[in-house]
Amino acid sequence: MVLCFKLLFGPTAAIFLSAVVILSCFTNVPYLQVSYTDELSHSSYLAPAPVVPRCDIFRGEWVPDPDSPQYTNETCDFIQEHQNCMRYGRPDLDFLKWRWKPDACDLPRFDPHRFLQVVRNKSLAFVGDSLARNHMQSLFCLLAKVEKAKDVSVTDRTDPNMILYYEGYNVTMYLFWSPFLVRSEEVADQPGVFRLYLDEPDDKWLSVASRFDYVLLSGANWFTRQSYFYERRQLVGGMYVALNFTSSLTNRHSHRMAFRTALRALAADARFRGKVILRTLSPMSHFEGGAYDKGGDCRRTRPYRANETAPMGGLELEFYTSQLEEFREAKGLDVVLMDPTAAMLMRPDGHPSRYGHWPDEKRTMYNDCIHWCLPGPIDAWNDMLLHMLSDSN
Numbered sequence: 001m002v003l004c005f006k007l008l009f010g011p012t013a014a015i016f017l018s019a020v021v022i023l024s025c026f027t028n029v030p031y032l033q034v035s036y037t038d039e040l041s042h043s044s045y046l047a048p049a050p051v052v053p054r055c056d057i058f059r060g061e062w063v064p065d066p067d068s069p070q071y072t073n074e075t076c077d078f079i080q081e082h083q084n085c086m087r088y089g090r091p092d093l094d095f096l097k098w099r100w101k102p103d104a105c106d107l108p109r110f111d112p113h114r115f116l117q118v119v120r121n122k123s124l125a126f127v128g129d130s131l132a133r134n135h136m137q138s139l140f141c142l143l144a145k146v147e148k149a150k151d152v153s154v155t156d157r158t159d160p161n162m163i164l165y166y167e168g169y170n171v172t173m174y175l176f177w178s179p180f181l182v183r184s185e186e187v188a189d190q191p192g193v194f195r196l197y198l199d200e201p202d203d204k205w206l207s208v209a210s211r212f213d214y215v216l217l218s219g220a221n222w223f224t225r226q227s228y229f230y231e232r233r234q235l236v237g238g239m240y241v242a243l244n245f246t247s248s249l250t251n252r253h254s255h256r257m258a259f260r261t262a263l264r265a266l267a268a269d270a271r272f273r274g275k276v277i278l279r280t281l282s283p284m285s286h287f288e289g290g291a292y293d294k295g296g297d298c299r300r301t302r303p304y305r306a307n308e309t310a311p312m313g314g315l316e317l318e319f320y321t322s323q324l325e326e327f328r329e330a331k332g333l334d335v336v337l338m339d340p341t342a343a344m345l346m347r348p349d350g351h352p353s354r355y356g357h358w359p360d361e362k363r364t365m366y367n368d369c370i371h372w373c374l375p376g377p378i379d380a381w382n383d384m385l386l387h388m389l390s391d392s393n
């Protein structure tokens with residue numbers, strides 16, 4: 001109970017504890033109703049400075065919200081095809097009618113004016129995979145009410161890297177396709193198999209990092225692909241590939257090392273003065289009735305409550321735990337943790353499922369239970385982001 005108290009009320013305490021404790025806390029324990037005065041009464045008379053209790057915005061429930069969604073497929077023209085669930089005829093739109101409510105406070109819905117004011121004259125970089133893009137496009141859609149960004153990408157739209165500019169506020173957002181965070185290359189004669197240089201950051205974004213006021217780092221899913229691991233330019237192991245030596249390294253290692261290398265590289269870059277936002281993973285476990293390529297699907301139409309949500313396990317939990325640990329270990333860096341994982345575990349209803357394409361289209365992942373519909377629950381990531389950015393300014 002004491003642990004849970006700390007977890008719910010002390011975000012800094014939370015990161016020092018293992019994910020298991022955190023999860024058992026929000027899945028099993030009824031929420032403690034502790035008023036702020038309980039906490040304040042411990043302070044001595046010598047501590048007159050106002051103690052503003054900080055709320056853990058990452059632990060809570062989804063509550064009904066008749067005012068959602070804040071945009072539609074008609075008001076936002078930047079929705080990635082496969083996440084445009086309205087367009088592809090998703091029949092139940094109840095999944096849009098929820099907002100994220102932290103246990104100990106209220107998280108206001110995204111205010112586009114406020115966001116642009118907070119980041120005026122600043123630049124943000126989203127570094128990661130298609131979920132980083134999903135996140136950035138949600139932000140774009142939410143901001144579109146106030147200002148539509150100019151697409152100033154140096155390459156065409158098929159390139160997964162993107163640059164958006166908000167002229168009215170002088171805000172630039174970059175998307176860097178860097179699903180492994182470290183340098184990687186596809187093996188020429190083995191499509192879909194990657195070489196990961198685990199101790200070399202991906203220069204594509206690192207070489208320009210000094211330009212960014214905020215860098216959002218994320219990743220997880222791509223580490224489940226076939227890959228060779230290199231350290232000091234030597235092959236040291238691999239995942240789902242044949243090696244002619246024995247190695248005990250798995251993708252737990254590659255995933256952890258990638259985060260470590262990315263964080264250390266930013267810390268070592270003297271010109272980088274920005275804030276790093278490490279975003280924990282988006283659930284990989286929402287397929288039901290089979291794996292993604294074995295007919296698994298996500299057809300739920302309502303969020304889970306916290307007490308109905310199965311705790312994470314297996315690879316997902318290990319990846320999540322190592323993200324918390326690498327965050328905690330990061331030195332010499334202004335880094336904060338953005339931890340929407342628990343909230344998203346409760347949203348098996350928010351994925352495109354089979355509404356990310358027309359029914360007769362062939363797809364490797366026919367039922368998409370990885371990405372998030374736009375609009376959809378991923379919009380809450382920007383409620384969280386705005387809260388975090390305003391908090392730190």
Ligand SMILES: *[C@@H]1O[C@H](CO)[C@@H](O)[C@H](O)[C@H]1NC(C)=O
Nearest residue numbers: 073074084085086087088089
């Ligand atoms: C938006 O979704 C509706 C169905 O809800 C669909 O009829 C329309 O074509 C979609 N528009 C765009 C621009 O995707």
Ligand SMILES: *[C@@H]1O[C@H](CO)[C@@H](O)[C@H](O)[C@H]1NC(C)=O
Nearest residue numbers: 117118119120121122169170
């Ligand atoms: C933004 O930059 C302009 C031009 O450098 C400056 O006049 C303005 O005060 C800045 N605004 C903020 C909020 O930093």
Ligand SMILES: *[C@@H]1O[C@H](CO)[C@@H](O)[C@H](O)[C@H]1NC(C)=O
Nearest residue numbers: 120121122123169170171213
């Ligand atoms: C935009 O912001 C940058 C800082 O990020 C500043 O150097 C520049 O002067 C600003 N430009 C305008 C037009 O405000």
Ligand SMILES: *[C@@H]1O[C@H](CO)[C@@H](O)[C@H](O)[C@H]1NC(C)=O
Nearest residue numbers: 234235236242243244245246
């Ligand atoms: C093992 O790998 C080395 C280095 O890549 C290569 O030179 C050698 O031929 C390989 N041996 C076998 C049996 O595949």
Ligand SMILES: *[C@@H]1O[C@H](CO)[C@@H](O)[C@H](O)[C@H]1NC(C)=O
Nearest residue numbers: 028030031305306307308309
């Ligand atoms: C979960 O919590 C709600 C509200 O507190 C309660 O009504 C419900 O019975 C609980 N469900 C389970 C499975 O414990």
